[in-house]
Amino acid sequence: MHVLLLPEWLRLTGVFAFAGVTAVHLQHAVMASGTRRFWHAGHTLMAAGMISMFLPAQFRFPPPLVWTVIYALAGSALVLWMVLMLLRRQAVGLFWPDLLIGILTMFYMFALRPATIIPLTVVLATYFVADAVGWATGWLYNTQEVSMSGLQFGRRASPSTQRAILVRITLATMAAGMAYMLVAMS
Numbered sequence: 726m727h728v729l730l731l732p733e734w735l736r737l738t739g740v741f742a743f744a745g746v747t748a749v750h751l752q753h754a755v756m757a758s759g760t761r762r763f764w765h766a767g768h769t770l771m772a773a774g775m776i777s778m779f780l781p782a783q784f785r786f787p788p789p790l791v792w793t794v795i796y797a798l799a800g801s802a803l804v805l806w807m808v809l810m811l812l813r814r815q816a817v818g819l820f821w822p823d824l825l826i827g828i829l830t831m832f833y834m835f836a837l838r839p840a841t842i843i844p845l846t847v848v849l850a851t852y853f854v855a856d857a858v859g860w861a862t863g864w865l866y867n868t869q870e871v872s873m874s875g876l877q878f879g880r881r882a883s884p885s886t887q888r889a890i891l892v893r894i895t896l897a898t899m900a901a902g903m904a905y906m907l908v909a910m911s
Contacts, residue, residue: 731779731909739779739902746772746895753892767824768899770799774831775902789835796832803828823865826852830903839910846911853904861897863889 731739747769754765774792777785803825810817830849833839839846859865 743772743775749895792835800828850904850907853900857897857900
């Protein structure tokens with residue numbers, strides 16, 4: 726993983742912002758049940774990796790190679806689970822592909838130098854900017870589901886509860902930070 730030198734104030738801001746994201750999603754992962762637990766655990770894992778990226782190189786732990794393996798395994802497990810759910814004709818919420826893109830992007834940032842594949846980096850950075858806007862505005866906070874029979878629209882979750890707003894803020898922060906880091910690494 727290669728990151729251009731970032732000003733110290735930006736590094737500290739990133740570390741504290743992603744520590745907050747980690748804390749919120751870790752708490753929800755512990756308290757939630759079923760698939761929600763794993764969804765929040767995935768975001769906890771992503772936020773922890775982002776903390777590592779914002780830290781100066783001498784403080785990064787574990788090393789980038791370990792993060793690469795972790796994200797490869799997490800991404801593989803998530804793809805297998807999603808395929809299994811679809812083969813069983815069980816719905817897969819649209820939150821899951823979004824998580825998968827995030828985990829695979831974390832793999833990309835740790836395994837490769839995003840500057841070497843500029844078109845992919847631009848597409849991913851643009852995706853995360855749109856993702857951040859979607860979470861911040863509440864547009865992405867719904868319960869749409871995808872199954873083998875196509876898109877199924879479930880009931881719309883309330884994006885205005887205190888817990889929902891906190892989750893939306895953390896997801897918008899995560900997406901914005903990932904977009905920034907992709908650009909900074911280019």
